[in-house]
Amino acid sequence: MDRRDFLMRAAALPLAAQGSLAALVSGAHAQGTWPERNITFVVPFPAGGQADLAARPVAAALEKILGRPVVVENRAGGAGGAVGNAAVARAAPDGYTQLVTLSSLAVLPEADRLFGRTPAYEVSQFTPVARILADPTLLAVPASAPWKTLKDFVEDAKARPGQIPYGSSGPYGTLHIAMEMFAAAAGIKLLHVPFRGAAPALTALLSGTVQALASAPGVLKAQVDDGKLRVLANWGAERIPSFPDLPTFKELGYPDVEFYIWAGLFTPKGVPDAVMTKLRDGMRQAMKSPEVIKTFEAAGSPPAYQDQAEFTRFFEADSARLIAAVKKIGKVE
Incomplete structure (x- = not known):
């Protein structure tokens, strides 16, 4: 069938069928x-x-x-x-x-x-x-914080339930779930402070508005290298090349605490x-x-x-x- 025959047959179709044919041809062209x-x-x-x-x-x-x-x-x-x-x-x-x-x-x-x-x-x-x-995910705290290890952090949280604020990207977002996994496993209660994203939560951590944050290595690395933040533990199954000295939660006695961003x-x-x-x-x-x-x-x-x-x-x-x-x-x- 040549182009002329195709157009003549298309013109003879009912209007609804013509519309469907046009959409089909247009869709094929777009693809x-x-x-x-x-x-x-x-x-x-x-x-x-x-x-x-x-x-x-x-x-x-x-x-x-x-x-x-x-x-x-x-x-x-x-x-x-x-x-x-x-x-x-x-x-x-x-x-x-x-x-x-x-x-x-x-x-x-x-x-x-x-x-x-x-x-x-x-x-x-x-x-x-x-x-x-x-x-x-990595657990980060300000470099000025008193906690040098995860054990220090957990002991303080048990002594002051609900008083250590941590930031997140919002309720049930990635950073929130990671922290609540850890808190449940450690038997501690922390104060959740949600933000509109990970970047504002990181800014709050750097300013001291919150005292802990779960975040990805790529987001934290520059701040840790600059001496502004300290990392306490790694939610992964094994240590990672960018933070080779950072122990995992599993190593520290929390076998079910594993989370990835x-x-x-x-x-x-x-x-x-x-x-x-x-x-x-x-x-x-x-x-x-x-x-x-x-x-x-x-x-x-x-x-x-x-x-x-x-x-x-x-x-x-x-x-x-x-x-x-x-x-x-x-x-x-």
């Missing part, structure tokens, strides 16, 4: 030429945290690969990242709006249900694309296969970029890339573990 405009990486936290650290080098590399600007947009409305997560869940599944977020993506809807609230979004509204970073790329569910293939290929190349690798390693947070299939399996397993932890912790403010 074949994507991207035709700017791509947005929504980071649901303020600049300076783990998700932001993951997004910016990758966006710069992906921009060169895809030939279109990749803009990082910090949409920090508090609620542990729920506001930005929900915004992407509602976005059109066309590949132009994507989400770089943390493990709290799976936790926050469960926390809402725990309190009888309607979740702002559901995990089923997203498709995992790639994991970017995956770091064990990972960052990954997600799209709204329903992105066309052709667009997803281009995006996955672009991410694979971006994560091999020397500039990206150098940036992450310099920050003490080496790349932890996983492609879609592997990341999906990781995300499902990690989410199940974290949801079980939330249910065990129960309602906390």
